[in-house]
Amino acid sequence: MIRPLEIAAGLMLATALVLGLVVPPDAVQGDLQRIMYVHVPSAWLAYLSFAATLVAGVAYLKTRRMRWDHIAGASAEVGVLFTGLALVTGSIWGKPVWGVWWTWDARLVLTAVMFFVYLGYLALRRSFDDPETRARRAAVYGIVAVAQIPLVHFSVVWWRGLHQPPTLLRPGDPQIDGPLLAALLAAVFAFTVVYAALVSRRAEIARLEDLLAAPSADETVAGSGVSAPPIVRDTR
Amino acid sequence: MIRHVTTLFVAHLRDERRAGEVMLVIVPFGTVALLVVPMAVGIDTPLLDRIGPGMFWVVLLLFGTIVTQRQSASLGESRRDMLTLLGVDPAVRFVAAALAAALLLTVFAVVIGAVTFVLYDPEVVDPGWLAAIVPLTCAGIAMVGTIAGNVAGGLGTRSSLAPLLVVPIAVPILLAGAQATEGLRMGLGILRWILLLSVVDIVLALAGVLTARPLEES
Numbered sequence: 202m203i204r205p206l207e208i209a210a211g212l213m214l215a216t217a218l219v220l221g222l223v224v225p226p227d228a229v230q231g232d233l234q235r236i237m238y239v240h241v242p243s244a245w246l247a248y249l250s251f252a253a254t255l256v257a258g259v260a261y262l263k264t265r266r267m268r269w270d271h272i273a274g275a276s277a278e279v280g281v282l283f284t285g286l287a288l289v290t291g292s293i294w295g296k297p298v299w300g301v302w303w304t305w306d307a308r309l310v311l312t313a314v315m316f317f318v319y320l321g322y323l324a325l326r327r328s329f330d331d332p333e334t335r336a337r338r339a340a341v342y343g344i345v346a347v348a349q350i351p352l353v354h355f356s357v358v359w360w361r362g363l364h365q366p367p368t369l370l371r372p373g374d375p376q377i378d379g380p381l382l383a384a385l386l387a388a389v390f391a392f393t394v395v396y397a398a399l400v401s402r403r404a405e406i407a408r409l410e411d412l413l414a415a416p417s418a419d420e421t422v423a424g425s426g427v428s429a430p431p432i433v434r435d436t437r
Numbered sequence: 438m439i440r441h442v443t444t445l446f447v448a449h450l451r452d453e454r455r456a457g458e459v460m461l462v463i464v465p466f467g468t469v470a471l472l473v474v475p476m477a478v479g480i481d482t483p484l485l486d487r488i489g490p491g492m493f494w495v496v497l498l499l500f501g502t503i504v505t506q507r508q509s510a511s512l513g514e515s516r517r518d519m520l521t522l523l524g525v526d527p528a529v530r531f532v533a534a535a536l537a538a539a540l541l542l543t544v545f546a547v548v549i550g551a552v553t554f555v556l557y558d559p560e561v562v563d564p565g566w567l568a569a570i571v572p573l574t575c576a577g578i579a580m581v582g583t584i585a586g587n588v589a590g591g592l593g594t595r596s597s598l599a600p601l602l603v604v605p606i607a608v609p610i611l612l613a614g615a616q617a618t619e620g621l622r623m624g625l626g627i628l629r630w631i632l633l634l635s636v637v638d639i640v641l642a643l644a645g646v647l648t649a650r651p652l653e654e655s
Contacts, residue, residue, distance in 0.1 A: 262651050317605040324601055328592050338588045341648040342602065345584055348644055349606040352637050356609035359629060360616065
């Protein structure tokens with residue numbers, strides 16, 4: 202059954218994509234700049250989803266409620282998807298603008314590192330059969346990984362930098378024209394709602410998977426080779 | 438607590454001495470890796486001089502991960518249960534394992550460092566700084582590896598999974614070590630890289646100690 206949040210996400214995404222196509226092209230980059238309506242929201246969601254994974258991991262360790270683990274895993278899965286999308290769209294944009302598919306820029310390296318950190322996180326989650334062991338260990342790894350992200354950021358910034366400075370979050374006034382800004386904000390909002398819908402659905406599926414994997418009370422655990430002992434009535 | 442750390446640290450080293458994984462297997466493997474690089478990039482002496490330090494750090498990180506995941510580093514279930522029954526804090530076990538891994542990694546780094554000097558002849562202006570850079574780097578890799586080993590402990594896929602867990606989050610360690618030696622080569626300041634290494638080590642030590650207990654619960 203389709204949920205209201207998913208219908209809203211679909212409608213907002215469609216609106217944002219139409220807006221991204223009808224607003225005027227960029228004065229310098231022309232139509233090429235339109236890829237930013239996908240790239241920027243994807244990059245934003247990459248950070249948001251990994252922050253959500255951290256918060257849900259900490260909440261699981263505090264409360265031991267499996268719901269938090271399901272949210273952490275769902276958020277990481279969706280985060281990997283959007284991080285990959287940010288990397289691919291950035292690469293497609295970079296080829297005509299920078300002349301290369303990839304460059305050793307700080308932000309690019311950081312994003313790629315985040316992608317692999319969370320691929321590892323997902324691989325770790327898949328390795329456990331027991332949901333509680335999976336939840337506990339994934340939460341610990343998620344915390345250690347996120348604690349390292351700011352350090353990765355500083356290390357690659359000190360290393361070198363080519364990526365442009367923030368356009369939207371620049372102190373003072375944003376260096377972007379009104380209609381383009383509106384289209385970008387609409388895309389960011391729509392992608393965020395899509396993220397919420399995907400995480401909500403995926404967390405629900407994870408809950409049902411755990412439920413399905415758990416042995417039920419009347420399940421035969423010893424196989425058909427073992428039969429229940431006969432009931433001996435005490436007639437004394 | 439210090440007595441527990443010391444006892445476990447010595448036990449780890451004794452296990453390694455009996456198994457000989459680092460000195461008899463991983464050190465020769467790392468040396469072979471340094472030996473085959475010129476066969477892949479060509480015997481261009483100025484180029485090898487330039488890439489030598491980088492090769493050293495890459496080999497240290499990748500093979501260092503193997504050092505931290507060596508068989509003798511993983512406590513068996515019965516040994517872990519015994520330590521738990523004896524009241525040994527999981528944080529103590531983390532510290533002892535990380536210290537042992539850091540020492541073994543430093544030995545590994547010294548050996549492959551000597552091989553790098555012989556094969557690549559890199560130019561280093563102030564080699565005294567290496568005495569600070571290498572142990573700090575080894576400590577960082579050792580702690581990431583120990584945490585990853587604990588997280589993936591008991592899994593059949595531990596040896597293949599742990600490198601994927603370790604290498605991406607060891608990026609600051611690799612960059613700081615490599616950029617510090619590059620700074621030494623170019624005669625530039627390297628204090629910010631030492632600072633980064635120190636901060637990474639402190640964060641990892643705190644993370645390892647604070648998450649040791651939740652990892653133990655079952």
